[in-house]
Amino acid sequence: MLKLNIVCVGNLKEKFWKEACSEYQKRLQRFCNVKIIELAEQNKYDIVSKVLEEEGKEILASISGSCILLDIQGEEVSSEKLSTKLRNLEQNSSEITFVIGGSNGVSETVKNKIKDKVSFGKITLPHNLARVVLLEQIYRAYMINSGSKYHK
Amino acid sequence: MLKLNIVCVGNLKEKFWKEACSEYQKRLQRFCNVKIIELAEQNKYDIVSKVLEEEGKEILASISGSCILLDIQGEEVSSEKLSTKLRNLEQNSSEITFVIGGSNGVSETVKNKIKDKVSFGKITLPHNLARVVLLEQIYRAYMINSGSKYHK
Numbered sequence: 003m004l005k006l007n008i009v010c011v012g013n014l015k016e017k018f019w020k021e022a023c024s025e026y027q028k029r030l031q032r033f034c035n036v037k038i039i040e041l042a043e044q045n046k047y048d049i050v051s052k053v054l055e056e057e058g059k060e061i062l063a064s065i066s067g068s069c070i071l072l073d074i075q076g077e078e079v080s081s082e083k084l085s086t087k088l089r090n091l092e093q094n095s096s097e098i099t100f101v102i103g104g105s106n107g108v109s110e111t112v113k114n115k116i117k118d119k120v121s122f123g124k125i126t127l128p129h130n131l132a133r134v135v136l137l138e139q140i141y142r143a144y145m146i147n148s149g150s151k152y153h154k
Numbered sequence: 155m156l157k158l159n160i161v162c163v164g165n166l167k168e169k170f171w172k173e174a175c176s177e178y179q180k181r182l183q184r185f186c187n188v189k190i191i192e193l194a195e196q197n198k199y200d201i202v203s204k205v206l207e208e209e210g211k212e213i214l215a216s217i218s219g220s221c222i223l224l225d226i227q228g229e230e231v232s233s234e235k236l237s238t239k240l241r242n243l244e245q246n247s248s249e250i251t252f253v254i255g256g257s258n259g260v261s262e263t264v265k266n267k268i269k270d271k272v273s274f275g276k277i278t279l280p281h282n283l284a285r286v287v288l289l290e291q292i293y294r295a296y297m298i299n300s301g302s303k304y305h306k
Contacts, residue, residue: 016173016174016177017170017173018169018170018171018173018174018177019170019174021168021169021170022168022170022171022174025168025170078275078276079276079277080276080277080278081276081277081278083276084277105306106306121275122275122277123230123273123274123275123276123277124230124231124232124233124235124275125231125232125233125236125274125275125287125291126232126233126294126305127287127290128290131286131287131290134283134286135277135279135283135287138279138280138283139277142278153278154257154258
């Protein structure tokens, strides 16, 4: 079974975000082995570039397999396109890692390292909501690939 | 104070969606008078066009003021663009209504009637998550317009 990791910076404080994520993680269990790797937001530094540098090190130490960075400047995908992408990746990888940056985004080092960048649109989402949207889109991708009427 | 209505088809079943929406409604209270108008999904008919026709009648009976339809085929906006749009609309309207369709979308009649259509990207979201994203984007628009660091 595919190992599907989601590396994210910043934890979920509110219970409703935790429950929304749990709901999709539960639904995904029959398709893949989902693991959420939650990294702490750096708060030791006042300078954003320093924060990103430190968070970047943690991100790069946590990724494995084929990596996809969620990036507003990445290739904008539809749900159908993401489903095709996931299906193709699964044919060559036993592990896929999605990365969601923290409230300041990610460092240039991370952007340079992770070539595969997808965007869900031009709107900026908070990291907690972005995590829910990503989980729903991964679930939707499996629904599309299995021909379910979840996605019509 | 601006009256800001969100007309949506389909109710929120899970508590976590209700709580996520409540959180943003609460935060919006100091900027506008938010009202969620929840219409029932039609389940009397098997034919999608008939469902959309009936839901469409309800939608059109519920809208007032300046209307914006969330439509995947609408003009794709960034959070900044939405904030400018809202600021401009507020100068001429005392009431703004956003419309989110049900799981089958909306009828052609609704699409023809509501000229102003915005898209948050190419991905398809379920109606419950779309409602949360819309509320967060409206809140973000107010944060952008008030110069808050919520949106950096």
